[in-house]
Amino acid sequence: MKVVSARTLDEALLALRDAGPDSRVLAGGTDLMVEMESGRTQPDFVVDVWKVDALRGIRATPLGIEIGALTTCAELERSAEASVHADILVEAARWVGAAQIKHRATVGGNLGTASPAADLNPALFALGARVKLVSLRGEREIAVEAFVKGYRTTDRALDELIASIVIPARSPHERRAFRKVGTRKAQSISKVVLAVCAEVEAGSIRSARAAAGSVADRTILLPTLSNAVAASAHGVRADRVGALSREVVRADARPRDDVRSSAEYRTFALERILARALLDFTRLP
Amino acid sequence: MKAIFEGAVPITLTIKVNGTERTLRVPPLRRLLDVLREDLALTGTKEGCGEGECGACTVLVDGESQLSCLVPACQAQGADIVTVESTTLTSIQDAFLAEGGAQCGICTPGMIVTTRAWLDECERDGTSVTLEGAREALAGNLCRCTGYGKILAAVLHAAAQENAR
Numbered sequence: 001m002k003v004v005s006a007r008t009l010d011e012a013l014l015a016l017r018d019a020g021p022d023s024r025v026l027a028g029g030t031d032l033m034v035e036m037e038s039g040r041t042q043p044d045f046v047v048d049v050w051k052v053d054a055l056r057g058i059r060a061t062p063l064g065i066e067i068g069a070l071t072t073c074a075e076l077e078r079s080a081e082a083s084v085h086a087d088i089l090v091e092a093a094r095w096v097g098a099a100q101i102k103h104r105a106t107v108g109g110n111l112g113t114a115s116p117a118a119d120l121n122p123a124l125f126a127l128g129a130r131v132k133l134v135s136l137r138g139e140r141e142i143a144v145e146a147f148v149k150g151y152r153t154t155d156r157a158l159d160e161l162i163a164s165i166v167i168p169a170r171s172p173h174e175r176r177a178f179r180k181v182g183t184r185k186a187q188s189i190s191k192v193v194l195a196v197c198a199e200v201e202a203g204s205i206r207s208a209r210a211a212a213g214s215v216a217d218r219t220i221l222l223p224t225l226s227n228a229v230a231a232s233a234h235g236v237r238a239d240r241v242g243a244l245s246r247e248v249v250r251a252d253a254r255p256r257d258d259v260r261s262s263a264e265y266r267t268f269a270l271e272r273i274l275a276r277a278l279l280d281f282t283r284l285p
Numbered sequence: 286m287k288a289i290f291e292g293a294v295p296i297t298l299t300i301k302v303n304g305t306e307r308t309l310r311v312p313p314l315r316r317l318l319d320v321l322r323e324d325l326a327l328t329g330t331k332e333g334c335g336e337g338e339c340g341a342c343t344v345l346v347d348g349e350s351q352l353s354c355l356v357p358a359c360q361a362q363g364a365d366i367v368t369v370e371s372t373t374l375t376s377i378q379d380a381f382l383a384e385g386g387a388q389c390g391i392c393t394p395g396m397i398v399t400t401r402a403w404l405d406e407c408e409r410d411g412t413s414v415t416l417e418g419a420r421e422a423l424a425g426n427l428c429r430c431t432g433y434g435k436i437l438a439a440v441l442h443a444a445a446q447e448n449a450r
Binding site for chain 1: 293296313314316335336337340343346349350351352354355356357359360362399402403422424425426
């Protein structure tokens with residue numbers, strides 16, 4: 001095994017140029033250190049990027065905010081910019097785990113690991129975030145929902161590094177919600193996790209974009225919701241929310257039984273938290 | 286570029302542990318927990334679950350509470366580490382003793398170190414010490430004996446003592 005601890009972005013990208021299929025990028029280690037210790041993952045090449053400061057920090061841009069891949073959940077919680085434009089991402093970071101985990105878990109790591117139970121990823125999907133990837137070949141940007149391609153599988157090429165996440169500015173009428181259902185109120189891996197962004201006018205939902213975790217092999221968007229809302233001439237009001245949520249979950253979720261929950265419970269819980277979130281939107285002044 | 290670590294070839298790790306600078310050769314991905322316990326014989330830090338769930342192995346890394354089972358040696362390079370053996374923790378240890386905030390004792394070092402991090406954070410941010418705050422601050426430290434009542438009493442006791450000073 002070879003380990004490179006990069007101190008600059010150039011060093012990281014040069015190291016990744018030679019990366020093969022059994023290579024891994026190491027950030028805060030909350031996933032990879034456990035995987036390696038248990039022997040479930042045995043990489044032949046590890047590129048440690050923890051000290052690459054160019055990958056840190058949250059900055060405002062003309063179009064919204066850009067969050068460095070190495071930004072930790074603790075840093076997200078303290079960020080004024082993130083609390084405005086990415087409030088549901090901050091909420092997800094707040095509930096992701098205890099202080100010790102928040103000091104290490106990163107936004108780029110959550111996205112790059114692409115666990116179906118990831119808490120930050122549904123928020124990124126619902127916010128319409130894009131991921132910026134860099135390599136010695138250049139830079140590219142791709143929508144997060146296109147980046148996550150399957151169970152712990154992403155579109156990242158072996159020589160690429162997640163540099164940052166770009167989140168569009170919040171529009172003035174947008175309502176947002178983040179819901180997490182676990183074994184305990186906090187500090188547990190999600191059985192179901194949901195993030196919703198919607199435009200609401202006078203009690204009527206005019207557009208909606210939602211994403212869920214732990215209800216498929218990957219984080220998923222809920223396109224049936226967006227399409228149904230877009231297709232209704234006067235938007236969706238409180239009386240349609242229950243039936244619509246059932247329809248959305250039936251059409252878009254593909255939950256399964258596993259150690260943390262059952263498909264039946266996940267279907268039930270997702271329906272309920274989606275309906276409740278939408279209902280709350282229609283009732284807000 | 287300069288590959289700092291070739292192979293699983295050991296690195297020269299320099300860290301400050303409880304105020305003393307230590308230099309040793311270790312594999313780059315060796316857990317900080319093992320560096321402390323086995324290489325430096327600081328066995329106060331305990332391994333509970335070994336997978337980042339229980340908080341027993343909590344140490345301070347540059348003032349932040351982190352799980353030493355999840356920190357590879359290479360990422361601790363140059364860091365200032367505080368473990369339960371640190372003399373800066375004496376007042377908190379006394380509070381745990383006074384309140385009987387320990388049963389089997391495996392979680393205790395993590396509880397004490399996490400308490401230090403939280404009290405420092407409260408002082409830095411100007412937040413007041415409350416039971417609710419203590420519960421949230423120690424949420425990542427599990428006590429298998431479920432003696433949380435006395436542990437939380439010890440945390441508040443330590444906070445009161447420090448305020449009185």
